Amino acid sequence: MTDRPRLAVIGAGPAGLAATLAAAAAGVRVALVDSAPEAGGQFYRQPAPGLGARRPQALHHGWRTWRRLREGLGRQITAGRVTHLTDHHVWYVERHSAGFTVHALLGPLQEDGVTVDADAVVLATGGYEKVLPFPGWTLPGVVTAGGAQALLKGGLVLPGRTAVVAGTGPLLLPVATGLAAAGAHVAALVESADPKALVRRSRALASLPVKLAEGAGYAARLLRHRVPVLARHTVVEAHGDERLDAVTVAALDAEGRVRPGTRRRIACDTLAVGHGMLPHTDLAATLGCRLDGVAVRVDDEQRTDVPGVWAAGEATGIGGADLALAEGHIAGRSAAARLTGRQPDPRTWAGAARSRAALRGFFAALDSVYAPPAHWAEQLTDDTLICRCEEVPVHAVRTAVGELGAGDVRTVKLLTRAGMGWCQGRMCGPAVAALTGCPQTPARTPFARPVPLGVLAGQAPDTQTGPPPPDNPPDGKDPHDD
Amino acid sequence: MRGERNMNPLKLTDARPGPAFTVTLDGREITALPGQTVAAALWAAGVTSWRGTRGAGRPRGVFCGIGVCFDCLVSLNGRPNQRACLVPVRPGDAIRTQEGTGHDD
Structure with missing residues (x-):
């Protein structure tokens, strides 16, 4: 263990890769923790090596950017500045007085748990489809x-x-x-x-x-x-x-x-x-990060309101790979500066900040165009399943709302089991909220994925849980105190 | 168009896969390629469902394809509730359709 601070980046898609490379270039050690066997996330998903694809770019856009990221990652791994932890399914990020502990299950079977310690975290957890x-x-x-x-x-x-x-x-x-x-x-x-x-x-x-x-x-x-x-x-x-x-x-x-x-x-x-897409916000929510609607709220440096936690990419609002790259770069630069006791200089990421502003504007405009039909729910029949996991039909939710007086998603869930299954409401959440007449809120789950009881039971008794002392943020300073 | 008649994903990406191998689905032999997930191998074999739901026993297969929805749960080498879209297929794998919770039989 060296004295250099360590940043954990969760997710190896565009945002996580950009954050990793920016932080590593600034001299910080990075643990890039990702659930997939290889880097790329969903956007740059590559054919499995065993398939021997010699022209994978035929299925891709932005191939040159991907090559730059992949080669940069390879160089930083060789240089010993980045550790790429593949097949690590993160289920919980714990904040304590000494920093952060990332809890992951080793894939693909996800039966054994491991932990990764870090001084700060970048959440680049991406999104999933609605x-x-x-x-x-x-x-x-x-x-x-x-x-x-x-x-x-x-x-x-x-x-x-x-x-x-x-x-x-x-x-x-x-x-x-x-x-x-x-x-x-x-x-x-x-x-x-x-x-x-x-x-x-x-x-x-x-x-x-x-x-x-x-x-x-x-x-x-x-x-x-x-x-x-x-x-x-x-x-x-x-x-x-x-x-x-x-x-x-x-x-x-x-x-x-x-x-x-x-x-x-x-x-x-x-x-x-x-x-459309929804941000993955489970890890942010359990860390106590403030959300804006369904996305993680960040400042100009991509910091969440929890000291030591940055977020970038789809987790902070859906905007595609180019926006994720810009946000990840800024998050990596900012985190590296603060971890090494320097005041970040936004001039060093001015280009990324310009891209970010333009792309956010562009996607806000796109968002106003691409909307599901306003009256989509009129097509639902009573026996259409709304919750795929628990096989809850539409009429059960309509009864809970119309006859039993349920006025929020949680009450509907308790009355009908909609959202109580394996996916924890990630699939049915938007529809249940719409039929209940509520704004869509992120699924709130204690852990980001199912965890075997043996792994939970194996958590050491001295493992600290709960919020750390508020006056002792992991990076030794209040990031909002500029 | 009727598709690119002679096109397929392997050809499009100029793929030279490692040697194909055999796995079984409910005892029936299926050919798989190295690196594919269980779901990809089953799809390539023309199989789209490998689970019966706990309630109505209705067929399910891949839905989200990225490990979020849990619709593609399958029994793999005696272990139920494996996400077929995440787990790589290996030579000799015994894949079984999962009925209900997968713990019934």
Whole structure:
């Protein structure tokens, strides 16, 4: 153990990699802790080495940036400044008087626990996909858009031969073009957003020409692969007995309701569906970090309001890989400076700060365009399952709200078990909140993933729990006291 | 278009996988490639469901694909509740459809 301070970065996607490289370059030791067998996160997910892909970039965007990150990581590992802890599924970050202890389960079986000590933490935990329910959404063959992409990028497999890509949001474009390029017949890209809304926000969107070019690139690829685009449309039902064999799509009116007489059936064996992304905030929430809505709140240096804890990337609000890179870089620079007793100089990350401001503006504009249909819940039948884990039908939630007077998600959960299963409400949370008439809040769980009882029981009795003394932050100073 | 007729993900990425090997799903032999997850190997074999839900016994397979939703739980070499989308497949693996909690049989 050397005297140099140690930073734990949780997550090896764009934000975590950028934070790791920035902090290591500034002389701080970094433990990069990640659940995957290899760096990259979801965005830069690579085919497993055993698959011997010689041209993985065919499924990727931003390949040059990825190569720069990967080579930088390799150099820092060789130099001994970065330890890359793969297959580490972090379930809890503990704050105590001596700093932080990161608790992880070793994957993939996740039965044995390990700990990593650090003086400060960067949370780069990324996000996951939001999917609103519709009749038939539990049929095998219905997958999240990101899930279809993960299996394609990581496992080099297609779920079937004929796919429909549906929902809303910028993720649908790379998923549709990726599936088509890999040989799937993409029967339709069904987007509920109104293209006219994009035009209305064109000034905000045009502030980033690079992003416009990216959008044009996708449009060209959709044309080249002859993917029919159904804008202002939605999937109203997935059909099949033991597995998906078709979907029914329909046009939406200006209010976001299904237009009568526009339903039509499209045969397919795969539906890749998504309605945007949600930040992973479990670790931040258990550390006591303040959240803004569903995202971790950070300041200009990417610091949370808990001393010694930074956050970057999707965890602080959905904005894509480029924003994650900028935020991660700033977090790494700031953390390294403060850990070595220096006052961070924002001029050293001025470029990243400019990117961050522009990209946040761009994604705020996109967010106002890409929204699920306002009246999506009208398509739910009483027997549509809203909670996939506990098999809770829509009528149970409607009864809890309408007849039993439940006015919040927690009461609905207690009355119906919606959100009580394996995923801890991550999948059904947005829909349950909507049917309950509540704003969406992050799923609050004591641990970020299921933990074997043996691992919990094995926590040493002297392991400190609970909040540390407030006057003794791990980096020896109050980060808000500038 | 009817897809790129002769295209597939391995061809697109110019992949030269290591030697294929055999695993079983409920006793039936399936060919898998090194590095694939259990879910990817089953998908490649045309299998999309490998769990019956605890309540209605309905079929489930991959949904989120990144370890969040737990829909893809499977029994692997006698251990129930493994997430097929995370666990790499290994030669000789005995994969079994998981019924209910996976502890019933």
